[in-house]
Amino acid sequence: MSDDYQPSAFYFTVMFGATLGLADTSFKEVSGISAELETETVIEGGENRYVHTLPTHYKSRSLQLKRGLASTSSPLVKWCISVFEGDFVRPILAQPLVVCLMNADGLPIRSWSFANAYPVKWEVEAFGSEKNEVAIENITLSYNYSNRLT
Template identity: 55%
Template sequence: MSGDYFEDGYPPPAFYFTVGFGSGNPIADTAFNEVSGIGTEIETESVVEGGENRFVHQLPKQLKHGNLELKRGIAQFSSPLVGWCRATLEGEFSTILQLRTIIVKLNGEKKQVLRAWEFNDAYPVKWSVDAFNSTKNEVAIEKIAFAYSFSKRTV
């Protein structure tokens, strides 16, 4: 670990991050208040050893990951990201899915990139709006979930 990462002995806060959409025509509409779903795990298969009931071997099977989820205030209809979501989710598969690379960066206080993840061949699979509530004074939030082929940590 570099000295910059654990300034004063503490891990970095998770509130300073950026999201970018690349591959082809990059989307500039990238302001989000939450990113979740970053993670990968190995799916295993249990194999009982024959004749020896005490042992169950966990054999690696395949990598799996959930969807990458982004949250933000409801965007304007003219938003490029809204256009991509509408084309994908409301297009009834009349056109080929447009795949993009999504890059999430966790930044330090001096705008340096501390960690970065790249999600390849991503496309929107779910687009929802949080509940409206007349007793709360909150921003209306939309959530977009993306499926992707694979991810890698780049920093």
Template identity: 40%
Template sequence: MSDYYPPWGFYYQVKFGISQNKNDARFQTVSGLSVEYDMEEYKEGGENRFVHKLPVRTKYADLALKRGMLTDSEVIKWFLNAFRDREFKPTEVSIILMNEKGEPLRTWNVVNAIPRKWVISDLNASENSVVIETMELSYRYFTIQ
């Protein structure tokens, strides 16, 4: 019997439904995979010790992805179509955490993602650093496999 050890958080890939480009699957960081409930408070007459908190609806955070800037990317074309031409085409995004053999351990399937924000890191002649692009996506919900 072996003891369980939690997986490492650095071996993953991101797959967009709009791109088959292998470079579009490589990201430095992925954040925003979180869900919480909006709560409604209900004050009961005669009960002064506490307030009832009732779950109303789920709320998903925006997904933030960071990577070194690509000059040829289907994902960036999708972003530019949204920002330049206001063409919002929702797509599915899968974040796949892998084990040491490259096999999927857990997959988060993000449903109906659309571009929300795109940021390019500062260009500074006195620093020797990679240009980082940050992409934020809004989405409806995610499922876990």
């Protein structure tokens, strides 16, 4: 595939450090891949035409993963259960995560890594008697920082 074409957004993979991408990594949607700098405004004495905007620190958003409702044997579900139902008896296990956008040959053409990711929200979308859709779960992950790898 030539780099002249914009990549498609529908062929992607998610790999967790604990599973190495071998299991439980099929998702309907991944969102929240972004980076942002927090800034502060500094007014310079004697200069009234403008203010300086200076960077203060890196701010990361949460990463959201959407997929069909998985069984309790899923490694990702087990991880979420240990975080949300573990009563903080054991420390939360953070792990690396990589999201890859793939080309038609199944090779990564863009990828992002997320350091020390762990679940902060686990939600099941609303059920409806008039719907004919797959039940969807949303998992929101916090992470320390991200890097674009390719």
